[in-house]
Amino acid sequence: MNESLVDRRTILAGLLVSAATLSVSGRIARAQSDPLPSWNEGRAKKSILDFVSAVMREGTPDFVPAPERIATFDNDGTLWCEQPMYVQLAFALDRVKALAPKHPEWKQKQPFRAVLDNDIAALAKAGEKGLVELVMATHAGMTTAEFAQIAGDWIASARHPKFNRPYTDLVYQPMLELLAHLRANGFKTFIVSGGGIEFMRPWSERVYGIPPEQVVGSSIKTKFEIDKGKPTLIRLPAIDLVDDGPGKPVGINSHIGRRPIAAFGNSDGDFQMLQWATQSSGKRFGLIVHHTDAEREYAYDRKSSFGKLDKALDAASANGWIVVSMKDDWKRMFRFE
Amino acid sequence: MNESLVDRRTILAGLLVSAATLSVSGRIARAQSDPLPSWNEGRAKKSILDFVSAVMREGTPDFVPAPERIATFDNDGTLWCEQPMYVQLAFALDRVKALAPKHPEWKQKQPFRAVLDNDIAALAKAGEKGLVELVMATHAGMTTAEFAQIAGDWIASARHPKFNRPYTDLVYQPMLELLAHLRANGFKTFIVSGGGIEFMRPWSERVYGIPPEQVVGSSIKTKFEIDKGKPTLIRLPAIDLVDDGPGKPVGINSHIGRRPIAAFGNSDGDFQMLQWATQSSGKRFGLIVHHTDAEREYAYDRKSSFGKLDKALDAASANGWIVVSMKDDWKRMFRFE
Numbered sequence: 001m002n003e004s005l006v007d008r009r010t011i012l013a014g015l016l017v018s019a020a021t022l023s024v025s026g027r028i029a030r031a032q033s034d035p036l037p038s039w040n041e042g043r044a045k046k047s048i049l050d051f052v053s054a055v056m057r058e059g060t061p062d063f064v065p066a067p068e069r070i071a072t073f074d075n076d077g078t079l080w081c082e083q084p085m086y087v088q089l090a091f092a093l094d095r096v097k098a099l100a101p102k103h104p105e106w107k108q109k110q111p112f113r114a115v116l117d118n119d120i121a122a123l124a125k126a127g128e129k130g131l132v133e134l135v136m137a138t139h140a141g142m143t144t145a146e147f148a149q150i151a152g153d154w155i156a157s158a159r160h161p162k163f164n165r166p167y168t169d170l171v172y173q174p175m176l177e178l179l180a181h182l183r184a185n186g187f188k189t190f191i192v193s194g195g196g197i198e199f200m201r202p203w204s205e206r207v208y209g210i211p212p213e214q215v216v217g218s219s220i221k222t223k224f225e226i227d228k229g230k231p232t233l234i235r236l237p238a239i240d241l242v243d244d245g246p247g248k249p250v251g252i253n254s255h256i257g258r259r260p261i262a263a264f265g266n267s268d269g270d271f272q273m274l275q276w277a278t279q280s281s282g283k284r285f286g287l288i289v290h291h292t293d294a295e296r297e298y299a300y301d302r303k304s305s306f307g308k309l310d311k312a313l314d315a316a317s318a319n320g321w322i323v324v325s326m327k328d329d330w331k332r333m334f335r336f337e
Numbered sequence: 338m339n340e341s342l343v344d345r346r347t348i349l350a351g352l353l354v355s356a357a358t359l360s361v362s363g364r365i366a367r368a369q370s371d372p373l374p375s376w377n378e379g380r381a382k383k384s385i386l387d388f389v390s391a392v393m394r395e396g397t398p399d400f401v402p403a404p405e406r407i408a409t410f411d412n413d414g415t416l417w418c419e420q421p422m423y424v425q426l427a428f429a430l431d432r433v434k435a436l437a438p439k440h441p442e443w444k445q446k447q448p449f450r451a452v453l454d455n456d457i458a459a460l461a462k463a464g465e466k467g468l469v470e471l472v473m474a475t476h477a478g479m480t481t482a483e484f485a486q487i488a489g490d491w492i493a494s495a496r497h498p499k500f501n502r503p504y505t506d507l508v509y510q511p512m513l514e515l516l517a518h519l520r521a522n523g524f525k526t527f528i529v530s531g532g533g534i535e536f537m538r539p540w541s542e543r544v545y546g547i548p549p550e551q552v553v554g555s556s557i558k559t560k561f562e563i564d565k566g567k568p569t570l571i572r573l574p575a576i577d578l579v580d581d582g583p584g585k586p587v588g589i590n591s592h593i594g595r596r597p598i599a600a601f602g603n604s605d606g607d608f609q610m611l612q613w614a615t616q617s618s619g620k621r622f623g624l625i626v627h628h629t630d631a632e633r634e635y636a637y638d639r640k641s642s643f644g645k646l647d648k649a650l651d652a653a654s655a656n657g658w659i660v661v662s663m664k665d666d667w668k669r670m671f672r673f674e
Contacts, residue, residue, distance in 0.1 A: 205404065214550075219591060222587050222590060222591075223587070224609055226612070233587065246560075246561040249568065249570055250570065254577075255550065256550045
C-alpha cells in the first residue's frame with residue numbers, strides 16, 4: 001500500500017466520520033429542541049409526542065405510511081377563540097348592519113330587526129331557523145369571488161370585543177405548534193369545521209398553513225353561470241352540507257376520502273369526528289381542548305351556547321381521548337402574546 | 338507548506354471539482370431528458386412545455402406561485418379509455434348481474450331486465466333515469482368501506498372487451514407523463530370526473546399518483562351511523578353532486594377552493610371546467626384530448642354516446658385550447674405498451 005493511497009483513505013474516512021458526526025449531532029439538536037414549547041410538561045403533551053413518534057416507527061405495528069397520516073382539526077374553539085360568539089356569527093351580524101340600508105323591510109322583520117336593535121334575547125329566540133335566515137341573507141346571492149373578498153376584508157378589519165385584536169390573532173399558539181409538528185412528521189392537516197368553508201378559505205393558509213383544498217366546512221349550494229361573458233359561480237340560498245356533528249364524518253369522507261388517524265376538537269359538534277377517527281384499528285389519536293381558563297381566555301363547557309362540551313367530555317375517558325386543560329396544559333395561549 | 342497539507346488540499350479540491358462536475362452533468366442530463374417522451378414533437382407538446390416553463394419563471398408576469406399551480410384532469414377519455422362504454426357503467430352492469438339472484442323481481446323490471454338480457458337497445462331506451470336507477474341499486478345501500486372493497490376488487494379483476502386487459506392498463510402513457518411533469522414543477526394535480534368519486538379513489542393513487550383527497554367526482558349522499566358499536570358511513574340512494582358539465586366548476590370550488598390554472602378534458606362534459614380554468618387573468622392552459630385513432634384506440638367525437646365532443650371542439654380555437662390528436666400527437670398510447 002503506498003503512502004498517497006493511505007492518505008486518501010484516511011482523509012476520506014475522516015470526511016465520512018465528520019459527516020456522520022454532523023448528522024448525528026444535527027439529529028440530537030433536533031431531538032432536544034422542543035416542538036411544542038407552549039405546552040406545559042404533562043400527560044397531554046407527552047401523549048401527542050408519543051403518538052407522533054409511534055406512527056413514524058417503521059417496522060412496528062403502530063407504523064402508519066405517510067399518505068395515511070391524516071389529521072383533522074375543528075376550527076371554532078379548537079384553533080381559535082369562539083367566545084363570546086362564533087366569529088362567523090359576528091361577521092353575519094356586521095353584514096346585516098352593512099346591508100340594512102338596502103333592506104328597509106328588515107327594520108320590521110325578525111331576526112333582522114333583533115340584529116339591528118342589538119337585541120340578543122330576540123336573536124336567541126329566533127333559534128336555528130333564524131340563524132339560517134341570517135346566513136342566507138348575508139352569505140348568498142353573490143359570486144364566490146365576491147364572497148371571498150367580503151369575508152377576507154372583514155377578517156382583516158374586524159376586532160374581538162374582549163381582546164381588541166383581529167380575530168386571526170386569537171389563534172391558539174399551542175395548536176399552531178401541534179399543526180407544525182404533525183406536518184413536520186409527514187401528516188396532512190385538515191380543518192373540519194361547522195363554520196362556512198368559504199369563510200375560512202381566504203385566510204386559512206396564511207394563519208394556519210392549511211391551504212384552501214384542505215379546508216372542509218359547512219357550505220351552501222353554488223351554480224355555474226356565464227355572466228356578461230365571464231364564467232362565475234353564484235352562491236345560492238340553499239344549504240349544501242352542515243359539516244357539524246354527524247355531518248363531520250360525511251364532510252371528511254366527501255373531501256378527504258380517507259379516514260383520519262387523529263382528530264382534534266373541543267365540543268359535542270366534534271363527537272362523531274372523534275369517533276370516526278379513533279374507533280378503528282391501528283394507532284389512533286383523539287384530543288379535546290377543554291376551555292378552563294377564564295382569566296386568559298374563557299371557561300365554559302356543558303352549558304355554553306357556543307361550543308357546548310358535554311356528551312363528548314363524558315365519552316373521553318372510555319375512548320382514550322386526551323382532554324387538554326387550557327389553563328394547566330398551555331404555557332402560552334394566543335399567537336399574538 | 339508541507340507535502341501532506343498539499344496532498345490534502347489537492348485531494349479535497351479534486352473531490353469538490355468532481356462533485357461539482359457530477360452535479361452540473363446531472364443537471365444537463367435532466368435538462369436534456371425529455372419529460373414527455375411519448376409525445377411526438379409538435380404544437381401540443383411544445384405548448385405544454387412552454388406553459389409549464391412560463392409559470393415557473395419568477396419575476397415575470399406569467400409566474401404563478403406553487404400553491405396556485407392547480408391542474409384539473411377529467412378521467413374518462415382523458416386519462417383512460419372510455420369506450421365501448423364508461424368503465425363505471427361496465428361495473429354497474431356486472432354488479433346488477435352479481436346481485437340478480439337476490440333480486441328475482443329484476444327479471445321483470447326495466448332497466449334491470451335489459452342488463453340481464455344484454456339488451457343494449459332497451460338499456461339505451463331507459464335513458465338517464467334508467468342509469469340513475471342502476472347506479473342507486475348497485476352503488477348505494479352499503480357502507481363506504483364495503484363499496485371501496487367492491488369497487489377495488491372489481492377493478493382488479495375486470496377486463497376490457499377489446500384489449501383483454503385490466504382497465505387500469507388502459508391509461509394513456511402520454512397523460513401519465515404530463516401528470517408527472519406538472520407535479521415535478523410544483524403543480525398539484527386533481528381528477529375532476531363525471532364518474533363516481535368513490536369508484537376512482539381506491540386506485541387513483543396507485544394508477545395516477547393522485548391521492549384520494551385530490552379526486553373530485555359525482556357522489557351520492559352518505560349518512561353517519563353507529564352500527565353494532567362501530568361508526569360507519571352508509572351510502573344512500575340519493576344524488577349529492579353530478580360532477581359533470583356545469584357541475585365541474587361547482588365540484589372544483591367545493592373540493593379545491595381555488596380556480597385551476599390548467600384543465601384537461603376530452604368531451605363536452607369538460608366544457609365548463611375548461612371555461613372556468615382558462616377564462617381568467619394570468620397564464621392559463623386548456624387542452625382537449627381528441628380521439629382520432631381508430632386503430633390503436635377508438636375514433637369518435639360529435640356523435641358518440643360516451644364522451645361526446647362537439648360544442649367544446651367548436652369553442653377550442655377561440656379559447657386558445659390545444660386540441661391533441663391522439664393519432665398524430667401520441668407516439669405511445671397506453672401504459673402497458
